[in-house]
Amino acid sequence: MLHVLSHTSHLTIPHLKKSSTFANMKVLVTGGTGYIGSHTVVELQQKGFEVVIADNLVNSYRETVDRIAKITGKCPAFEHIDLTDKHLVDQIFAKYSDIQHIIHFAALKAVGESVQQPLKYYHNNINALINILESMRKYAVKNLVFSSSCTVYGQPDVLPVTETSPIQPALSPYGHTKQICEEIITNTTAISNFNAVLLRYFNPVGAHPSALIGEFPIGAPNNLMPCITQSAIGKRPELKVFGNDYNTPDGTAIRDYIHVVDLAQSHVAALERFIGEQNTKKLEIYNIGTGNGFSVLEIIHSFEKVSGKKLNYQIVERRAGDIEKIWADTSLANRELQWKAQSGIDEMMASAWRWEQALSAPNVLR
Numbered sequence: 001m002l003h004v005l006s007h008t009s010h011l012t013i014p015h016l017k018k019s020s021t022f023a024n025m026k027v028l029v030t031g032g033t034g035y036i037g038s039h040t041v042v043e044l045q046q047k048g049f050e051v052v053i054a055d056n057l058v059n060s061y062r063e064t065v066d067r068i069a070k071i072t073g074k075c076p077a078f079e080h081i082d083l084t085d086k087h088l089v090d091q092i093f094a095k096y097s098d099i100q101h102i103i104h105f106a107a108l109k110a111v112g113e114s115v116q117q118p119l120k121y122y123h124n125n126i127n128a129l130i131n132i133l134e135s136m137r138k139y140a141v142k143n144l145v146f147s148s149s150c151t152v153y154g155q156p157d158v159l160p161v162t163e164t165s166p167i168q169p170a171l172s173p174y175g176h177t178k179q180i181c182e183e184i185i186t187n188t189t190a191i192s193n194f195n196a197v198l199l200r201y202f203n204p205v206g207a208h209p210s211a212l213i214g215e216f217p218i219g220a221p222n223n224l225m226p227c228i229t230q231s232a233i234g235k236r237p238e239l240k241v242f243g244n245d246y247n248t249p250d251g252t253a254i255r256d257y258i259h260v261v262d263l264a265q266s267h268v269a270a271l272e273r274f275i276g277e278q279n280t281k282k283l284e285i286y287n288i289g290t291g292n293g294f295s296v297l298e299i300i301h302s303f304e305k306v307s308g309k310k311l312n313y314q315i316v317e318r319r320a321g322d323i324e325k326i327w328a329d330t331s332l333a334n335r336e337l338q339w340k341a342q343s344g345i346d347e348m349m350a351s352a353w354r355w356e357q358a359l360s361a362p363n364v365l366r
């Protein structure tokens with residue numbers, strides 16, 4: 001059953017907002033069954049784009065394709081491939097010779113696992129990108145949007161961070177792959193005729209208002225949001241708050257949390273900039289956040305308010321490798337992409353909670 005739940009007006013209502021503006025424009029979305037990718041595919045299809053998803057399902061489910069179809073009324077093409085296989089990547093470009101844009105989400109993203117298995121992360125995240133870039137060159141596909149992360153800034157000296165803030169040494173092999181991928185794209189755009197946009201995401205949370213797609217962590221989650229919703233629903237006994245002795249107003253660490261639907265819409269905005277030939281440089285970089293920082297305790301209190309659930313949490317030691325505080329200066333993205341995050345924290349919490357509850361329903365993802 002498609003249950004469309006209340007949401008603020010900026011978000012699209014399934015089946016209602018369809019535009020033919022971008023009809024017949026084909027976009028390859030790697031990692032399109034994943035958390036951010038699936039929400040982006042929904043937004044793209046609702047704008048009229050034709051989507052081809054390429055994903056090896058290492059951290060997602062085939063059923064997400066059906067759920068995207070339920071939300072949008074249209075089934076994206078799906079190719080089950082490992083992007084580290086150069087030959088298979090080439091075959092996708094040959095099969096869909098009319099691909100005009102690529103949004104490259106596919107990557108492994110578990111920070112802790114990357115410390116334990118660095119080669120797995122370097123192999124997967126870097127080889128997948130190289131294969132995409134080589135096929136883009138061979139098939140003359142010009143436009144790439146790449147998923148980067150605010151992790152490239154480390155702990156900034158000055159807040160909020162702008163796109164010109166210094167890049168700091170990576171705290172994990174995962175973070176390092178993002179830095180290396182940014183450099184590979186920078187070097188490649190410098191000597192070729194294609195355009196790239198690096199979107200540096202801050203902390204995506206929440207889920208689609210339909211509660212049909214959302215974050216589905218395989219194994220024990222590490223991120224705050226799924227830890228909160230899983231402890232609220234009873235999947236985990238308690239929530240740990242990592243440190244309350246930071247130099248912040250309530251002592252807990254601060255991040256810039258952004259609704260995943262807002263984040264997804266920034267990708268559409270990046271494609272619209274390519275299509276309108278508004279990009280002024282071959283490589284453009286944008287911070288994708290809200291511009292607001294919230295502490296862990298503020299997030300917990302917002303969740304408790306919107307869910308009516310009291311969270312069982314306790315303060316424990318700081319988590320190794322965590323930074324104290326970061327939030328984005330988003331003025332460049334607001335101005336140039338003509339995009340701005342709309343949802344507030346309460347709405348992010350409400351959608352994350354609806355999603356967690358939907359996951360407990362009988363027709364859960366497999």
Ligand code: NAD
Pocket residue numbers: 030031032033034035036037054055056057058059060061081082083084104105106107108109124128147148149150201202203204
């Ligand atoms: P996700 O794990 O939900 O989605 C990634 C998708 O890529 C998965 O469906 C996975 O199966 C697929 N994939 C991985 N390696 C692949 C390969 N070799 N071939 C084919 N498919 C492969 O992650 P997400 O949260 O949606 O993140 C999307 C992107 O955004 C990633 O590049 C991630 O590093 C980046 N990012 C995420 C966050 C976050 O907090 N979620 C923050 C900053 C940046």
Ligand code: UFG
Pocket residue numbers: 109111149150151201202203204222223224225227239240241242243253254255296319322
């Ligand atoms: N936290 C807790 N308890 C938990 C989980 C997290 O207190 O159970 C705290 C963390 O210590 C941190 C904050 O909540 O202060 C946010 O932690 P997350 O793990 O949700 O997010 P991070 O900012 O540490 O990192 C995330 C992704 C990275 C990505 C980065 C920026 O995990 O991959 O956002 O996009 F690079």
